[in-house]
Amino acid sequence: MAYIQGQVRIARESKRLTQADLGSRIGQPQSAVSRIERGGDLRVSTLLEMARVLEMEPMLIPKHLVPAVQALVGHATGGRSQVLASEANIPLVGGVPEDAEDSE
Incomplete structure (x- = not known):
């Protein structure tokens, strides 16, 4: 949960x-x-209201996909730590880009 709260602060x-x-x-x-x-x-x-105001998309991600999502966000944002996915047009607070594929 601390991750979400940290992202809210960063987005704000x-x-x-x-x-x-x-x-x-x-x-x-x-x-x-x-x-x-x-x-x-x-x-x-x-959380939903904060996400709306901060232009973010809250989503639930299967636990086994969290590392992949974090890697996608890091790659899309040039590897900067704690970067807002909304800046890279990727929803965060647990979002997966629509074109991402689940390889499992």
Whole structure:
């Protein structure tokens, strides 16, 4: 879960939004955004709203495919660590590009 919360923070910062800005766009106080980014409990409805505002696509990825998705994101973003997939037009918070194939 910490990965998701870290990506939320990175996405927010890349869009030059403060915690208060994001909070107001999702109908939450700044303290709620701060709590989420620090690893606090995150409701699915809040995650979906944050993803919408941050132009990200939340998805569930089969555990065995996570390394492949991380490699795709890293490759598409030039290997930069903790890069937003939305910058490379790849959904993150667990997304797989539509043209990616499952080899299993």
